[in-house]
């Protein structure tokens with residue numbers, strides 16, 4: 246069980262959400278098909294679930310939902326040859342099967358159609374089904390993708406036909422993989438391009454630098470904490486956006502708090518907050534104490550899974566961010582960037598952290614990053630003070646003059 250505390254404004258009324266992750270997330274399916282030379286010809290990773298409605302012998306309607314696809318097999322999936330195109334076949338149990346086929350065109354390939362079959366003869370899955378037999382729904386898809394691009398759709402795609410509702414999301418698929426190397430060039434579904442909801446992966450993988458895709462989404466704010474035997478010892482509330490550059494390809498990922506786990510540890514001189522999620526093997530924030538009276542972010546150590554299966558890792562233990570006195574918290578509502586390396590940076594939003602001296606699970610007074618900015622106000626303040634002094638001098642002079650004058654009269 247994992248606890249998340251989410252709050253729209255850092256530090257304000259925390260809502261405690263208790264998520265049993267395993268019960269919510271459905272399984273990602275993954276297939277890496279190789280040809281006779283052991284080179285990848287088709288790669289796919291995706292999530293799906295189904296809802297099937299059927300009529301019972303007592304004339305009522307029932308629905309069956311399938312979302313736990315952990316025990317799927319992929320028998321019948323083929324790379325394709327001159328006669329047949331590539332095909333993914335998935336079986337779950339003996340009751341359900343699912344097929345998608347692909348065809349190649351001149352410079353594109355097509356996700357041609359999807360078929361889904363279910364067997365109502367199985368009385369444990371379909372108790373009292375009135376009509377018994379194998380039913381199949383065909384869904385023409387016709388997604389056209391440039392050859393050598395990987396299709397990606399994190400958004401939800403829904404197909405509803407006859408008695409079956411199909412949901413697909415977090416889809417990554419490439420057929421006709423060239424030279425056995427899965428492409429890093431993503432071809433997005435329209436929904437991902439225009440999506441106003443936060444998607445976990447939003448790459449700016451476009452050849453032309455003039456095309457800036459809609460990806461200014463801010464990340465959701467997550468609340469993270471670490472406990473030791475004395476209770477909560479580290480608190481962090483922040484929206485996190487990761488920006489990595491690899492082979493000149495920039496990938497921006499918003500961390501989704503409710504699908505991200507966190508752990509950590511607290512010591513007297515260092516504290517660690519570690520996040521992990523489906524794309525993130527680990528993302529470590531290491532805090533340290535300096536001069537015995539201040540803390541700061543000293544190290545970030547990250548390891549991420551890329552779409553094509555390889556791992557991206559970077560660490561820097563010579564950072565100096567989020568500096569504040571011990572016994573207080575550090576806060577920064579505006580967007581800030583932690584530059585870990587030339588190839589990896591973290592954009593933070595509505596940040597508040599306290600890695601040491603947390604009392605009763607609550608943040609202590611905050612040192613705000615905008616205090617740094619007050620320095621810009623200094624010249625203005627000095628100017629204003631000077632003007633004040635000038636006016637004062639002038640006043641004294643005038644009063645003095647008047648005094649002098651009256652003095653003369655009295656004389």
Ligand SMILES: *[C@@H]1O[C@H](CO)[C@@H](O)[C@H](O)[C@H]1NC(C)=O
Nearest residue numbers: 293294295296310311312412
């Ligand atoms: C299918 O997945 C979607 C997205 O996670 C979810 O909203 C929906 O409730 C799921 N349906 C079933 C039947 O599990």
Ligand SMILES: *[C@@H]1O[C@H](CO)[C@@H](O)[C@H](O)[C@H]1NC(C)=O
Nearest residue numbers: 316317318319320321322336
């Ligand atoms: C399907 O594949 C699994 C493992 O991949 C294998 O154990 C099983 O025998 C296969 N079934 C058929 C019908 O080929």
Ligand SMILES: *[C@@H]1O[C@H](CO)[C@@H](O)[C@H](O)[C@H]1NC(C)=O
Nearest residue numbers: 330346347348357358360383
């Ligand atoms: C793909 O599947 C659909 C439906 O099962 C079928 O009609 C079509 O002929 C198949 N295409 C290829 C190239 O196998």
Ligand SMILES: *[C@@H]1O[C@H](CO)[C@@H](O)[C@H](O)[C@H]1NC(C)=O
Nearest residue numbers: 392393422423424425426428
């Ligand atoms: C695949 O290899 C061939 C020959 O080595 C090369 O011409 C082609 O550009 C490569 N394709 C990709 C997508 O790397």
Ligand SMILES: *[C@@H]1O[C@H](CO)[C@@H](O)[C@H](O)[C@H]1NC(C)=O
Nearest residue numbers: 473474475476478511512513
């Ligand atoms: C817990 O609190 C006690 C008393 O304040 C302190 O001596 C001890 O070191 C603390 N333990 C940890 C793990 O912080």
Ligand SMILES: *[C@@H]1O[C@H](CO)[C@@H](O)[C@H](O)[C@H]1NC(C)=O
Nearest residue numbers: 248470471472475476477606
């Ligand atoms: C940490 O400790 C606090 C207070 O002792 C408790 O409310 C909270 O549930 C704990 N959090 C975790 C993640 O164990």
Ligand SMILES: *[C@@H]1O[C@H](CO)[C@@H](O)[C@H](O)[C@H]1NC(C)=O
Nearest residue numbers: 488489490495497587590592
């Ligand atoms: C991501 O990093 C690249 C390279 O440092 C930079 O040009 C780009 O503006 C950054 N994007 C975001 C959203 O931070």
Ligand SMILES: *[C@@H]1O[C@H](CO)[C@@H](O)[C@H](O)[C@H]1NC(C)=O
Nearest residue numbers: 264269270465501502503504
């Ligand atoms: C995560 O949060 C988003 C928005 O707050 C919500 O739409 C989504 O259903 C949540 N997902 C899970 C697995 O709770």
Ligand SMILES: *[C@@H]1O[C@H](CO)[C@@H](O)[C@H](O)[C@H]1NC(C)=O
Nearest residue numbers: 266504505506521522523524
């Ligand atoms: C985070 O890592 C733990 C332990 O390695 C793992 O059990 C958990 O599933 C991971 N969480 C996510 C969201 O992937």
Ligand SMILES: *[C@@H]1O[C@H](CO)[C@@H](O)[C@H](O)[C@H]1NC(C)=O
Nearest residue numbers: 277279283285288427553554
């Ligand atoms: C797919 O399998 C091939 C051969 O086993 C391997 O070289 C490749 O790295 C795998 N790719 C992915 C994305 O898992």
Ligand SMILES: *[C@@H]1O[C@H](CO)[C@@H](O)[C@H](O)[C@H]1NC(C)=O
Nearest residue numbers: 426427429491492551553555
């Ligand atoms: C995956 O993509 C990265 C970044 O483009 C690249 O450096 C790496 O070699 C690729 N790995 C595989 C197995 O294709």
Ligand SMILES: *[C@@H]1O[C@H](CO)[C@@H](O)[C@H](O)[C@H]1NC(C)=O
Nearest residue numbers: 527529544546547560561562
């Ligand atoms: C980063 O973390 C990994 C896993 O904990 C560890 O093996 C590695 O040494 C760390 N790297 C640095 C530079 O701290």
